[in-house]
Amino acid sequence: MNSQTSHFACRIERVERENYRVATFTLDLALDAAPGQFVMLWLPGVEERPLSLMACDPVTLTVARVGPFTTALHERRTGERVWVRGPYGNGFRQTGEHPLLVAGGYGVAPLLFLTRRLQATSAHPTVLIGARTARDVIFVERFGALDVPVLVATDDGSQGTQGLAPDVAARAIESQPVSSLYACGPEPMLDGVAALARRHRLPAQLSYERKMRCAFGVCGTCARDDGWLVCRDGPVRFEEP
């Protein structure tokens, strides 16, 4: 709306392919934001959708090509424009000395952001990347570059440990100190991590997704069954032990 534009018009500074369906887009925009927060990305004439921040300065987004909107984004080249509003939602809070971060799919993005922030504190995070198969595993090098221990779990055992991420996480909890759990990924994975947290009486922070419109708690689109609003109350949900 100009004097107070609803969206920032920005340009894509860099595109990095992560794998066959995921790419990371760095924009020429800096925001003040916390890991776990998201932005609404608008492609005029296409759609506007929520995307988690992988970094906020500059704004960096890691996006899986899954449908019309994400395909349109993947077709944009360096120097082309996209529009952003936000950041929205509540990010992760720091809990515990030995957090275990469980990521599924593009869920690695906010957890990479979180890892960087945790490393500025006294915490010693461990990251567990879950994926169907080796070619879905991304961000191993990005986490590696931060010098955090990285575990990988694939459903078919084609990379790292064979098994579902929550099961592999359970084994990690038995073999190393874990003080809290963080997870971002498909909802069944979040359910698995929530159950794990209850079993081990660990505080957990789970990042949810829902279809969104306003992104600021007005339209009711993103409500879970219990009336919890993913955009405003979340996307991160705290499960106390």
Added chain:
Amino acid sequence: MNSQTSHFACRIERVERENYRVATFTLDLALDAAPGQFVMLWLPGVEERPLSLMACDPVTLTVARVGPFTTALHERRTGERVWVRGPYGNGFRQTGEHPLLVAGGYGVAPLLFLTRRLQATSAHPTVLIGARTARDVIFVERFGALDVPVLVATDDGSQGTQGLAPDVAARAIESQPVSSLYACGPEPMLDGVAALARRHRLPAQLSYERKMRCAFGVCGTCARDDGWLVCRDGPVRFEEP
């Protein structure tokens, strides 16, 4: 407009009679303002009019009963309500070590406010109160209480020196150091002081009046012939020597 009310509703804390037609009203409202600035006082159902600040904390107004609005105000008692918006306009600036302040009628009000502010600096103001006759002379004690030299000029000589204020001011300039002139009062008096300033090459600051509506430079009601807006460019006008 409530969340952002256009007017402050306040109460009259004290009413002091100055003479047969002038009274001073102290309100239970504090504003941050400079001498020379004014407020718009609204009496619901009556009118809304500009009045200069005699003090801003608490807001104090010295008002001559001249017509319907000022009569309605004079009929208000302690504890009753009035509505205020502002402050508006540009106040006086400090110039010179030995300012001479020339006041006519209720023009004493902003000049008393100015005197207090000047005394907080290294300046040594002198005040000249002009009036038709002794019973129109007000504020001698108020200025006296501030320990500033007070000269009085009346048209008929019934108090102080006989003569028009600008003429008496001219004599003062010859007999004592005067570095700048300030004036607030009827327009012929301002014209006289302006002429005096030109003659003696003194910087002068003159406070003007015009009918007003918006008080913030939009409606054009208060324009002088030269397009100068009393409410926004003034009410104080600087005449450089």
Added chain:
Amino acid sequence: MNPEITLETNLCGVRLPNPTLLASGILGTSAALLERVARAGAGAVTAKSASLEPRAGHPNPTVISWEAGLLNAVGLANPGATAQAGILRDARSKLATLGVPLIASVFGGTSEEFAGVAQVLAEAEPDFLELNISCPNVGDEFGRPFAADPQAAAEVTRAVKAVVDVPVIVKLSPNVADIAGVARAVEEAGADAIAAINTVRGMAIDVRAARPVLANRFGGLSGPAIKPVAVRCVFECFAAVSIPIIGIGGVSNGLDAAEMMMAGATAVGIGSAVYQNGPEVFARITHELATFMTEESYRSVKEMRGAAHK
């Protein structure tokens, strides 16, 4: 809160614990959300408008914020009347223990459709049916809203009144030359109450995209920017009709609520203010209203109603 003050509100014989109510289309998409808002302090809650068939709504962007309010063109996304009746039934049982009335909102493309939807929703036994004849965001599909024309507005009202017993609120549009005329027409047609206003038709263009921001191009303005329009509309309606008025538009604090009531509102709808404060805004506004009433010696909200007309 001063014990001598009562915020209790009587709207067409239905008791509201306080005069603030959730406006339609804000958070009212599920029974859980309606209950959440009621628990947060709303005196009544309005569900999202429902149409006969499910509607996906417009593509995004559908809701944006700017300095002085919101602009939206959700496009009446809803699960359709039958599913909505289920939501309403669920909501009603959740709200019963809280003593917070439920308002169902009806949308249709024709008078008959309005009546049809009203009948389906009425089966869920909400305390009120509100007729949304004033949505500015579906013009491409449905043409000008019924609220643009007194005759059309009256016809819809009559069609619904003929088939339901529950009190009917008709929600009016500010996008007309004479809202009082429309208010008079729906009162004569049997409306039990009026809600004023729906959003003000507006648009925002992103100058770097050189295109409208909303996918629907046009949208409805709400929030602080429209409060003076809403107050004026309520004032004009109050002078024109004797049925109660729900004042809606830009209310974001207790003084705004008092302003609406002094213009003539019996109850006060709140929508966009949820943006700044979340559902907790209802408790805050109610508290601020009570404080104002204490300061100004009003003992009941009724005493404020229409006070600015004297």
Added chain:
Amino acid sequence: MNPEITLETNLCGVRLPNPTLLASGILGTSAALLERVARAGAGAVTAKSASLEPRAGHPNPTVISWEAGLLNAVGLANPGATAQAGILRDARSKLATLGVPLIASVFGGTSEEFAGVAQVLAEAEPDFLELNISCPNVGDEFGRPFAADPQAAAEVTRAVKAVVDVPVIVKLSPNVADIAGVARAVEEAGADAIAAINTVRGMAIDVRAARPVLANRFGGLSGPAIKPVAVRCVFECFAAVSIPIIGIGGVSNGLDAAEMMMAGATAVGIGSAVYQNGPEVFARITHELATFMTEESYRSVKEMRGAAHK
């Protein structure tokens, strides 16, 4: 400023050095003020609306500000057509050397009165006559503005066009259900251009006084709060007519001006923004507009016109 960019604007064959113009009723009360605003950078200046007889206007309060704009009911205070013609003549000679066109504004209670005032003002040879058929603040005296009804609006336009040669701008009201219909009607009646919009009818109540703040009770909203309404109206008019449109309402910076042009405006009127910035606002907005054009590679303002319709 980038030398490759031109802000020059052609409005009905009249050259404006830039597309910003002073809206009627803001500062345009005297020749000296009109000259001052022209010197401050306006591309054209509109004088205050004048009626046949002098009008004192409404008592104070007549103009108040709030967070998102202004609310006014000055009530068309003016010295009457004959005196106004004197002001216009004086203004014209002052503006001639600056190359800034002058727009006279006409108000009347009937079509005949509009024509009468137009004739008197036309004698002062302004570059345009603007018909203010949309003032929301004199309803108690004159009833609903002509702009509320396409027929009435067309009739006034025809009456004036029959008696003057100077290009006629008709200023429309947003307080209608269908502004495009009114635009079409006045275009057919011979209007040379449209100005959209006049103020949005509103009201503010002081809750401690329990009465409307404006002495006239109702007033017109202007400033940032109404920009989305103005942009929508200009967009709708652009789609409906082919005569040029002056976009007015809430413009306070260069991007707002670009937004108005992308909606369809040929020139952009500025009123309330003078409140924050004084007459210097014109130079600032023009500068910001040029910067935007450089950034986005527009070489002329014409290229932006209607861009959001594509």
